[in-house]
Amino acid sequence: MAHSQQDVAGSPFPASLASNPELLARSSTETAALIEALERLPVEFREVLLLREVEGYSYKEIAEIVDVPQGTVMSRLSRARRHLLEYLSNRLKRENAGGL
Amino acid sequence: MxxxxxxxxxxxxxxxxxxxxxxxxxxxxxxxxxxxxxxxxxxxxxxxxxxxxxxFSVPAGLKRRVRRQLRDNAAENNRLGVVLPWMGFSGGVAALVSLITWGMLSFVSPPAGSTVLNEIVSAHIRSLIVDHITDIASADQHTVKPWFKGRLDFAVPVTDLTGHGFPLLGGRMDYVQHRAVAAVIYGRRAHVINVFVWPSDDGAYHAIKAESRRGYHVFRWSDAGLQYWMISDLNEIELEQLAGLLRGEASEPRRRNLPSG
Incomplete structure (x- = not known):
């Protein structure tokens, strides 16, 4: 467990998020946790995330649907995902610390 | 890098x-x-x-906007034809992503239910994982349809639905329920849609049934002695649209396929 976790400069992801993908995957499958994490997202981030992940639209199509530039779609999507990953990762840490 | x-x-x-x-x-x-x-x-x-x-789904108001956009796009596609970005898409990437998906899904999925449904899901994922979506890649129904002749003991309905935004990508032989079946592949944006076809036990007509399994939507129906199992991660609205088109097209093959001469 003693991974050295140094952020890669310029990467949009904190290094800690790559530390344990298996546990991260397990945590992210918990619907209640995801709903909680999604509720904390501003609606403009949530809609871009769901249009991509659930409905499968391309960046270009999402840009047309929500009427924002494609670059904005990408940055919102990235922020939404990072938020979910960080939220779930922190939740997992709390669970582990609590002996779950 | x-x-x-x-x-x-x-x-x-x-x-x-x-x-x-x-x-x-x-x-x-x-x-x-x-x-x-x-x-x-x-x-x-x-x-x-x-x-x-x-x-999870998008909010109702946004869904209305999406549907309106879909209708507009469909009308546009009917006028201009469709060139999908998917056509330039690397199968290797699909394989990698699907492989990881498969691993995750295996980890979280519920116990097996319908055997056929599970086989269909597995066959769909397998086609993505091994980068073997098509045996014959062609958007021409007059190329894909004859390709199945001699390989199967039934005629496979194949229709190019490019005008409706579902371009034909090709055909593939697959194996489901201990028999060789046809897989006709359609595209929709970045989505791959496998339509598995093989003879049904009875010739009766059955309505479309939709189910979801492991994040994939499956539509199945029977018509004219054949059963159809359609699967994709595309949304249900557009899949239902494709199912309707296929049922309409498949029921009138002679009229549509008559040679002009």
């Missing part, structure tokens, strides 16, 4: 929005780098979880 560059492009890679040349370099890096592939797993975990049991 170093980790910084890779991680800046990782989401576009995961979303199949990266140019082919960049995809290859990125895929090579991911094979060697545990940290970057771990991040990709994280992205995939979110995707799988959001699609699990169709719990």
């Amino acid at each position: 170093d980790c910084k560059e890779i991680q800046q492009q990782l989401e576009r890679y995961f979303d199949r929005e990266l140019p082919l040349s960049d995809k290859r370099a990125l895929a090579e890096h991911l094979k060697r780098c545990g940290e970057c592939s771990g991040l990709l797993n994280g992205l995939n975990a979110i995707h799988v979880a959001l699609n699990k049991q169709a719990v």
